[in-house]
Amino acid sequence: MEIATVFVVVLWVFSVGGAESKYMVYNTSQGIVPDKLNVHLVPHTHDDVGWLKTVDQYYVGSNNSIQGACVQNVLDSLVPALLADKNRKFIYVEMAFFERWWKDQSEAVQQTVKQLVSSGQLEFINGGMCMHDEAATHYIDMIEQTTLGHHFIKQEFGVTPRIGWQIDPFGHSAVQAYLLGAEIGFDSLFFGRIDYQDRAKRKNEKSLEVVWRGSKSLGSSGQIFAGAFPENYEPPSGFYFEVNAASPIVQDDPTLFDYNVQERVEDFVAAALSQANITRTNHIMFTMGTDFKYQYAHTWFRQMDKLIHYVNIDGRVNALYSTPSIYTDAKHATEKSWPIKTEDFFPYADRAHGYWTGYFTSRPAIKRYVRMMSGYYLAARQLEFFKGRNKSGSNTDLLADALAIAQHHDAVTGTEKQHVANDYAKRLSIGYVEAEKVASSSLACLVDSKSCTGGGSAKTEFQQCPLLNISYCPPSEIDFSNGKNLIVVVYNALGWKREDVIRIPVMHEDVTVRDSAGRVIESQVLPLTENRISLRNYHVKAYLGQSPSKTPEYLLAFSASVPPIGFNTYTISRAKTKGASSARSSLHLLQRGDKSTLEVGHENLKLTFSAEEGKLTHYINSRSSVKESVQQSFSYYSGYNGSDESPQSSGAYVFRPNGTFLIKPAKKDILTVIRGPIIDEVHQQINPWIYQINRLHKGKEHVEVEFTVGPIPVEDRIGKEVATQITTNMETNKIFYTDSNGRDFIKRIRDYRTDWDLKVNEPAAGNYYPINLGIYIGDNKTELSVLVDRAVGGSSIVDGQIELMLHRRLLRDDSKGVDEALNETVCIDNKCKGLTIQGKYYYRIDPVGEGAKWRRTAGQEIYSPFLLALTEEGEDNWMSSHVPTYSAIDSSYTLPDNVAIITLQELENRKVLLRLAHLYEIGEDKDLSTMTEVELKKLFPGKKIAKVVEMNLSANQERSEMEKKRLAWKVEEESLEESQMTSRGRAVDPAKLVVELAPMEIRTLVVDFDETFSPQVFDA
């Protein structure tokens, strides 16, 4: 009461003072006041890089009947609004938009904006091209898209973003916290969406703000201050000030009606005190903005000016213009200790039946396309470096942009409208075409043994086969009868030598494969089954617009052995003598009911199938003495169609099943068995819309499962979410492990959360986790690991079992904003049917504790498959006139088994950006979870390294600078010893040039060469 009296008196004084002129100067200059509750007003806009509209439509403000959103308006109106008062502040996040806008501005506007940035009025936060998703993204893509945005900011403004701002993604990953947070050099990370049960508990305990230690291996050296917002990323209720918003504005002109200063100040103070009640320290943040707001920035700033002015006259709390940086510094200055948080914030539920775990799998084709392009981009940039970057002609920039945008939290997630999904795919395709030219021409230079760095071009013209997944590869489908040979150059982007089986469609059965020394090597022709042919012909017509002119009947398989970061060449020709021909596969059909048992496999690994039951029964590895009873099955969840009592439907975001149904193989089911010296396959038509191949390769000890699912029938008006299960007898006691963005594995316990007592409302959906690399289970004898070829959702719903969700087709929108059912189709001549998905997963069973080696090595091989470049040869002898085999690294050298090169990219002035990643966590493998080293001199033979500078992860500052600046945070209840238990590689010695890597460490280096030493990048 007393305070209110004072308030009225002060107001009266002001009213008198303003009588002469109505022009009002608001005092917005208030900074932090140490002994008051400080309310940090953070003006922001959340601009989705595609969602209901495409990225271009959002930028220019077209297609407004879908959503009135125009980013150009936001940025245009921001500049005068900030200039009007130097105390006003704003943050901007998504560089995909900002970069478009920047290029449109005059030099004068650019100068003004540069001043706004250097004065701190405009601050870049997060600063990637988009605000990437954290569930369906691979860590390499997260790093690359952040690097791209940070590079732009550094180049144009000379600044480095300090704060992570992941306010909208649907759950938060450990990799985001430590890798894309601490290792970037961020001082804090803020986000909006955590589980509603978790949030309630954290509010109670004032633990929404924590120190998040995302990596077991990097410990406190990879920790970051992290804050979950109390509700979402919007202002407190009643403080929305967009042009047409319903919140009451502050009307402070006493000569007009509806004067309401006192009420508005009361509302503000009430909102502040309520938030202060659940927040530690005397600093709270109001996130003043939401999706695509500030299209007329004055409306927001005018109200905030007034609120700051009158609230501070009132004096109960202190209101100020702020940014997340100022807020973070204020929190840090309190010198408080914070609760510690480990692991991640998955899965995310916003209510009892609202588990956002459907999007882990939604739009599986886009997810696969993004992953394929990601691996391709890595390889193409290596090749781009060997050849020398081309600024004017084809380069990898378009693919980089398309991939960056595709990481947005409504892109790879599958939560965008269909036309927007099409837009992402189109951009990837355009980017791919350019990158393919780079890869082909670089390989051509290498095989022609001429350097192309001087601008010369090679004779050889290579073609590639991006549709090999549907057995479509025109350059390999040639007629050998006229004496032509097919040359296949196989490029390996990994830092170690590898062998993998290649399969390409061919027209003839009697072919020979020769290696680079001209020796005939073992090969096998497999019949292209009817099912594969119809899949191929339909999708070639659907995607390329015309049916293929011919239909190959065979797939040729052979094992290619390729040196590290290099290639090997194989020649395929018509067999001249019978003995030199590829082995033909045996083919036989096992009818259901046959009493026989079928065994397939080559050396160590065998699978047995029961013909009687038509299914897999055992997995036997004679080398490791693993014999495990294994079954494999399909099921579907019927999608819940929201009712009045419980409106939540299953949709693009949310997985809400209404029962689960086993898909029983048809009674007349047969097993088609194809066997040969390199590949054994067991084909099964599970039902009219599920086809499966179990494939075993000679020399490999894992099973490759290729599935074709769709069109999912919905004639019964029920949406379906199709899952597969691998079931063993392992006693797994509710425990399973899933990866975080393809990197660290996190222990999951069914129906349990580390941070709170879980109330289980959704026994399936609430136990689903995102998978990008793999999932595994184990008991005291064995462990089962499954690796995936794209982001999927998965779980262990039953002990001893791993489940993956493969495909979803749903008929209802799930009310999270996209306003479309997830019902993907594919069309020919406007005749559409449900989308068919083809994909692979890989599994292996090892003695307990021995699975990590395969998970990590095979995981890299799946991410970076061989890149094939094909050409026809006439009369010449290819091998004598070309370079048949090549490795970019020293011939005596290979990268250690626990290290991968995740970036090798040419920068300006022939400098190179190199990222080396240790692939193992602490304690993951007895031999490989150790400090390891890479010899740079051997990575770049024939070149003299002039200088190596270690950078932060996004390469926008030197690592030493970053470490000097970065804030250190105190953690509650921790011994000094615990806080120092981190191991990292030492600084790179400029003479030895050896890079040490500790478990899970990624080191980012800029390597500068002395080009006078050797102008030739590669000499044969």
Ligand SMILES: [Zn+2]
């Ligand atoms: Zn968003």
